[in-house]
Amino acid sequence: MSERFTVSVEPGLAEEFDAFMKRKGYGNRSEAVRDLIRGALARERLDPDQDGACVGVLSYMYDHHERELSKRLTQAHHAHYNLTVTTLHMHLDHDLCVESVLLRGKASDVQAFAESVVARPGIRHGHLHRIPVEHPSDHGRSAHQHDHGHAHTD
Ligand code: NI
Incomplete structure (x- = not known):
């Protein structure tokens, strides 16, 4: 049926x-x-281990004239500042923008955030690529520091 x-x-x-x-x-x-x-x-x-750490590359296209969309996207990124590392913005033409967002965190959190962005009206060609990594909060630490035990508060 x-x-x-x-x-x-x-x-x-x-x-x-x-x-x-x-x-x-x-x-x-x-x-x-x-x-x-x-x-x-x-x-x-x-998909690999949803509790594991990953970095994600989220990309999408949108029309910046779309009502409130740019503002809402910025709000969404701020609301998840712990996940969003940086955003690259390209003004493709007079209307369209392409953004590529680097994310870092738990695989399931990264995916949930990316899906919430991609599902927004006006967002086109949304795609997330996740890459598994050892530790979500190792970013910026030197290799030397990895040799010492450290507690994570993430
Ligand atoms: Ni733009």
């Missing part, structure tokens, strides 16, 4: 999706969407 749901996409995105389907040999949109969903769910299942 299948569940049906309707998805709205802007015309340009729908055209691109149809072209993607043709390239990949899909006969209909449903099967293409099902495969994309399966792929996303599999990647999530296969």
